[in-house]
Amino acid sequence: MKIEDWRTTIQPKAEGTWNLHHATLEAKIDLDNFIYFSSMSGTTRLAGQSNYACANTFLDAFAQYRQSLGLPATTIDLGAVRDAGYVARDEALLKRMKVTGSKGVTELEVHVSMGILSKSVVKPEPTKNTEETKFVDQNTPEQPGSRALWRNDRRMAVYHNSSTDASDGSGSGGDVLKAFLSNAKKDASVLKANGSVQLLAVEIGRKLFSFLLKPEDELDISVSLSSLGLDSLVGVEMRSWWRQTFGFDITVLEMLAWVHWRGWASMLPKEY
CATH class of the missing domain: 1.10.1200.10 (ACP-like)
Incomplete structure (x- = not known):
């Protein structure tokens, strides 16, 4: 990947968020919330699009940074919106999403989530992130032969090790x-x-x-x-x-x- 491709994708999200953050502070605007759309790719990765995944990881991290300052911030990590935009127009892509275990979300679900957020705005106290992430190793993959993008992620190894019937589909x-x-x-x-x-x-x-x-x-x-x-x-x-x-x-x-x-x-x- 060329550095120009890296910057072209990251700069709008990273610099745009940074500029809005400082602009509201300098203008002393008391925001009820600071909501921005990120993507699941920041958590689950996206093969071949590390620049896009990195940009969304920045957004998730920046929300934690604002919260540590006692400022409101919320990221919505969207999957693909399957009934609107590019995905809805590409039937082949929808089929590939299905076979890789990606269900996506609907446009209605996006609007509902925004409505819930608007009714539950609470300014956070300065805090450090103490959340823990754990695997439940009693579970096995729902579809052992699926080609989900995260199937080969090392963090998923515990699930494959617990399944004796997994098939590589070869x-x-x-x-x-x-x-x-x-x-x-x-x-x-x-x-x-x-x-x-x-x-x-x-x-x-x-x-x-x-x-x-x-x-x-x-x-x-x-x-x-x-x-x-x-x-x-x-x-x-x-x-x-x-x-x-x-x-x-x-x-x-x-x-x-x-x-x-x-x-x-x-x-x-x-x-x-």
Whole structure:
């Protein structure tokens, strides 16, 4: 990520909040509350968008800072609003949210929360944050095979350790790919054998189709990647899987630049 991308995302939230804070203090405005919208990404992270997650983490921390001064402050950590704005217009994104365990909120729920806040304004006394966060290790994941963004977060390990039935969702296709890569590590010439690129293209395609929520029987490695609706969000998921599976990294831009499946598969012989 370029520093310009980092600053472009963080500055409006961080500097805007900072300026409002000091402007109201200098003007001696006695606020009933100081409410601003943050995002769940500040707590749960958002793959590929660390600048956005960091900006929202700042907002959450700044609310605690104001409260420590005895000043009112409230952040509302929103998830995706599923019936308004960008998310509501993108059906494919809604499907990906569902499969990753993200339910989002409705516009009505946002308005209701604002109404509750407006009726429960209490100026805080200066205080230090003494809240504790605990895991309840008796619980297990509701959907062990889900692809929730926080599934691989180290803080979630206790849940995976308590479940003996969790599945990585790889299936027989994953076993085929693992066996092929294991042989390739022992003998790199395997990658140059007839049919190797075809096999890799099919296995990569199977994984991509799972992210796109498409049935495997529609897989056709002769079609162009752009025709499948591959976007940057799916690219982030593919990049993470690629790094874990093949042991080297590629950028989302590299993925989006490839026209056909064989472009992806042909990278393997260059790296092994």
